[in-house]
Amino acid sequence: HVRKDDLFEPISFDNLNETDIREEILAPLIRALGYRSGTVHNVIREQSLRYPRAFLGRKNSKKDPILRGIADYILEAELSVRWVVEAKAPDVDIDNDAIEQAFTYANHPEIRAVYFAVCNGRKLVVYQTNRGPQSAPLLEINYEDFDSKYRSIESLLAPESILRDNPSIEPEIGEPIGEGLRSIVRVTNGLISYHGSSVNIPALREMQISVSSGALERDEEGRLVAFLTTVAPTRSMQNLNQRLGLSSFEMFSPDSRISSNADEPTTFRGEQIITLPAGERLLDINTWREVAIPMNMTCRVIFAATGHLEGHRFHGSFESIMDYQSFNQRISLYGKFEMFVS
Template sequence: MFEPLNFESLNETDIREEVIAPLIRFLGYRSSTEHDVIREQSLRYPRIFLGRKDAKKDPILRGKADYILEAGRKVRWVIEAKPPTQPIGRDDIEQAYTYANHPEVRAVYFVLSNGRTLHVYQTNRGPHVEPIFTLSYEEFNGKEQQLLNLLGPQAVLRDHPEVHPDLGIPLGPGLRSLERIANGSIQYTRCSLPNVPALKELQVTIIGGAVERDESGRIIAFLKTMGPSRSMQEMSERLGMNEFEMICEDDIISIDRSKPSIFRYQRTMVFPAGEPITDINTWEQRTFPFNLTVSIDAQAIGILEGHLFTGKFLNHATYKDVNLQVLFEGEFKIFLA
């Protein structure tokens, strides 16, 4: 795909035509298309810029970027050609960085190639760090997919999605005003029923959900859960704890262990007379000749550590008509994404 070249006989213009232009076409960029190529765009700089010390004496700077690549007409990166007779130096890197970092360009990457080697730098890391990717010309054939996965239009758009500012109130330090629950778990370590030891090792998986504020400013956590067995999942669904909301009255999720945030879920439901319900003492289906009222009071008491909300989980179930109370205690962790 990329033909062998004798770099001893090539100059900088040759590098543009024989190395960079074919590379740009291979990656999928074309002039005046959705994935555009802008050649030799002139850029104007203020009197003080990278490396300039005296704003009064220094002249207005002007530069010309060799190639600006524009993925989806949204995200840009630049590539600069250098002669193959000398290695790429610090001045070359700083020059390419000024093009990439220019207010009219705002490129996510800047790339330099003297034909023999290609170096990719990440603009927001500055010009004084190592390249994130380096490839010799001989390696172009055989590593095409790596090039596409870094510099192809779809890859650039994938790795640099359009960011929309979050103007809401953050849920906690470092969080947005709405966070997705990626996963988590509730691990019970104690159950007040003495004859059902298996319930002391019960683990419920949190499979999704979200955290946000309601109209009154309260923090609402919506959780989706999955029980460890089919019967446990059915019981969870009957009690409304397979998908449920927990409410926190705090202004912000706490990071202070001495003052943890408390999320609470409360619900009362009535099972009609004659309707089967799982007896958690025996784990068998039973029917009652009267309506059975069940109240659930669950609390998640914890703190925020980065994007992890973790702490103690209490679940208090009251079966009013049979004078039975069951308390589960354990720990939880919820990962926010």
């Protein structure tokens, strides 16, 4: 990767917020180091985690800290060795609380990062994960020194440096979820495409929902659990999906392993009941316009995905059923899905 001199121009932090720090400070630094989304040195932004506590399998609320928010950046050197960055606003101190938060993401089994960093724009601080959040930082640099000390940052965090200093990855000792996969799997992206419905609404038969992120793992009983976040093609449809609990949901399978045999597929199912208050405005899929609900409405949502694994692609058929009990109306949608996992 090539970097021009004086990349980090003087900047006033007085009116900047956390989003500004991500865009004005961290994004240029990450690009300068040689990371790009969709490449072998990948960038993952705002990765959601299925289990909202720091350590899977130790579900004791008194011992297992809750994760607040989601990791701002996960950087992957050769798609294998990771480090994470947590952004803060300039007026937020990099204190024990901020360091602990970044550490919990880095140490989470879905992430397994070798380093974690916190940056409030004014300062970048980097720690080694396996030494814990109370250890001394590996690197601590003020923003005004980014240019003069850039080689120190590069020597620690550039992809080749990450790979040089971390040649061996902690071995995976859990039972693989599927052929070629780990015991905890991240869903990188995917798509749910509908091609049929129980009602004569052509738009529903052409609807596609993007899978933006998620995870596959096992629960305490050894069942497979899929957690997915989705993005609808329009704002009104996204709002409807959020209210119906379909923008972020869990599905369960009695199996303990994803099948690689198309003749013996794995089925995930989920169900939830949502009550919508009278007066709330939602998309009417019959007219494709937002309307106010005339009365309290209860909707039972059922969804199922049946498929098999081919390499890192899990795909098959998908069905959603929306049972509007208050109106005695039941709408079924069916189609196909594919998810890419790593």
